[in-house]
Amino acid sequence: MRRLExxxxxxxxxxxxxxxxxxxxxxxxxxxxxxxxxxDRRDESRRGGRGVGRGLRVSxxxxxxxYSAMDASSQRLTIRELGHVSxxxxxxxxxxxxxxxxxxxxxxxxxxxxxILFFSAGVHHHDVSCELARxxxxxxxxxxxxxxxxxxxxxxxxxxDLGAARRWAEAHGLAPFGETPTSFSVRDPDGHEVELxxxxxx
Numbered sequence: 001m002r003r004l005e006x007x008x009x010x011x012x013x014x015x016x017x018x019x020x021x022x023x024x025x026x027x028x029x030x031x032x033x034x035x036x037x038x039x040d041r042r043d044e045s046r047r048g049g050r051g052v053g054r055g056l057r058v059s060x061x062x063x064x065x066x067y068s069a070m071d072a073s074s075q076r077l078t079i080r081e082l083g084h085v086s087x088x089x090x091x092x093x094x095x096x097x098x099x100x101x102x103x104x105x106x107x108x109x110x111x112x113x114x115x116i117l118f119f120s121a122g123v124h125h126h127d128v129s130c131e132l133a134r135x136x137x138x139x140x141x142x143x144x145x146x147x148x149x150x151x152x153x154x155x156x157x158x159x160x161d162l163g164a165a166r167r168w169a170e171a172h173g174l175a176p177f178g179e180t181p182t183s184f185s186v187r188d189p190d191g192h193e194v195e196l197x198x199x200x201x202x
Contacts, residue, residue, distance in 0.1 A: 083124065084124060084126050084127050084128060084129055085127070085128050085129070085148075085151050086128075086129045086130075086131065087128065087129070087130045087131070087148070087188075087190070087192060088130075088131055088132075088133035088134075088190075089130045089131065089132060089133060089188075089189070089190045090132075090133055090189070090190055091189055091190075092114075092115075092117055092130070092132055094189035095117060095130045095188065095189055095190070096117055097189075098188045098189055099117075099119045099128060099130065099188070100119060102168075102169070102172045102174070103153065103194070105119035105120060105121055105127070105128065106119065106120045106121075106122070107119055108120045108125055108126055109125075109126070111129075112131070115131055115132045116129055116130065116131045116132070117129070117130045121153060128151065133190075148192065149193065150185065150192070150193035150194065150195050151192065151193070151194050151195065152183075152194075152195040152196075152197060153194065153195070153196055153197070154197060154198070154199050155196045155197065155198060156198045157198060157199065157200055158198060159181075159182075159198065161198055162182065162183070162184075162196075162197070162198045165196050166184055166196075169184075169186050169196070174186040174187075175187075178193075178195070182197055182198050182199075183195055183196060183197035183198070184196060
């Protein structure tokens, strides 16, 4: 039974046919990525002919994948920037008033038949997306548990900008908390913490 399973597993592996000139290193490379290396007997009859050199014939029914001698795991993943933050919310209209009317983000569209609102701070099509939640449990979790901690928005380049942002937030019924010399936080209608800060205050 075990021998039968081994034969079945071998039949499932794609075959790579090679000529006699394939180096042992090339064979090892192909085996390392899960390809069976077999000798192409048809090439033996063509040995010595003009234009015959090293060749590789792949015979399998899977899509062809580019293979490089460089191990893919050696290529470092690089994050260029944060794309967006996605939130589940309970009330889309309250969310719209907070992110668009109070924070001043631009509403750039909707999705899923109106279940998602997209807001932009001017960097991407949407920097924040808010989807109507499928559960009714309320917002903020105890600080320190796994999950979203906060979202942060740059609101200016000076302490005067920060003070103006705080006065605007208070005028719209928000209660600033967590103040630092360069930031403070408020909560959106679902209890998500939103930090407003100045990056390089003058």
